[in-house]
Amino acid sequence: MSIDHNLYAGGTLDRVSALRKDEDWLAAKLADPRSRLTPVWRNHSLVADPDSDRPRLAEPPVSVLDWAELGAPAPILLGLEGETAWFTLDLSALEQPETLPGLAGQGRFVELRSVGARLPRDQASLAAYARGLAWWHQRHGFCGVCGTPTRSAEAGHVRLCTAPGCGASHFPRTDPAVIMLVTDGERCLLGRQPRFPPGFYSTFAGFVEPGESLEEAVIREVLEETGIRVGDVRYHSSQPWPFPSSLMLGFRTRALSTEIRVAPGEIEEARWFERSWLRANRKSDSFSLPRFDSVSRRLIEDWLAEG
Numbered sequence: 001m002s003i004d005h006n007l008y009a010g011g012t013l014d015r016v017s018a019l020r021k022d023e024d025w026l027a028a029k030l031a032d033p034r035s036r037l038t039p040v041w042r043n044h045s046l047v048a049d050p051d052s053d054r055p056r057l058a059e060p061p062v063s064v065l066d067w068a069e070l071g072a073p074a075p076i077l078l079g080l081e082g083e084t085a086w087f088t089l090d091l092s093a094l095e096q097p098e099t100l101p102g103l104a105g106q107g108r109f110v111e112l113r114s115v116g117a118r119l120p121r122d123q124a125s126l127a128a129y130a131r132g133l134a135w136w137h138q139r140h141g142f143c144g145v146c147g148t149p150t151r152s153a154e155a156g157h158v159r160l161c162t163a164p165g166c167g168a169s170h171f172p173r174t175d176p177a178v179i180m181l182v183t184d185g186e187r188c189l190l191g192r193q194p195r196f197p198p199g200f201y202s203t204f205a206g207f208v209e210p211g212e213s214l215e216e217a218v219i220r221e222v223l224e225e226t227g228i229r230v231g232d233v234r235y236h237s238s239q240p241w242p243f244p245s246s247l248m249l250g251f252r253t254r255a256l257s258t259e260i261r262v263a264p265g266e267i268e269e270a271r272w273f274e275r276s277w278l279r280a281n282r283k284s285d286s287f288s289l290p291r292f293d294s295v296s297r298r299l300i301e302d303w304l305a306e307g
């Protein structure tokens, strides 16, 4: 098993799930001046020197903000780094949280995708974790069963319906999506969606549906989007992709047929690319591939490195 994690994986926190229900322990950690905070504001993360080569997450103490007075939801426990507890706090209700005492001068709220590849890997993972949880809380204020307001519990890792007759538990959501490189000997299949920039090609991807295995999702997606039948589906690696809530599951698969029939709408074009051509043309004025920090690019690069 490779330990060369994809970006946004590779976090170093102990998630201490068993301690999330311990309210005395949580209260002590929230009051502890050593406990740190990575705040989220409207899906942005607080980053020090975000425009530099070496940005870092701001790490204010959690005790600097009176979250209840600010009208923010309760802090969410992310985990422990040694004895240091890490929390996130959603400050979306505020207009300019960067100017709050305790946060002023610490950094700027930026979109994680603009800075994630330059952050230290463990911090990119921490920010992705915080962003994903904050987004889930924003979108799950009401019970999906009965429509009554929910409340955060277990340090932010569950939301409970407040209706006495319902009481349903709602857990943070992660949507599995498969992403796959289709190969045919010395060729691989890449495609374009209409929204892509000119000359940009990527692997194919799609969400897993209920009642479907990952392998079946790979086979179905490739067939739907390109008309190509595939088999020999092999797992490659995964990537948390909390933009807003996906888990990308990367696969390699071999083509069993080669005639492309693109489904109109979702895919604009699908093409076979020779390995030797791709090696020599990774980027030019008229051709580009996904960013190096994506599992899509890693699938392509690992294949290019073979043979």
Ligand SMILES: [Zn+2]
Pocket: 143, 144, 145, 146, 147, 148, 161, 162, 163, 166, 167, 168
């Ligand atoms: Zn309910």
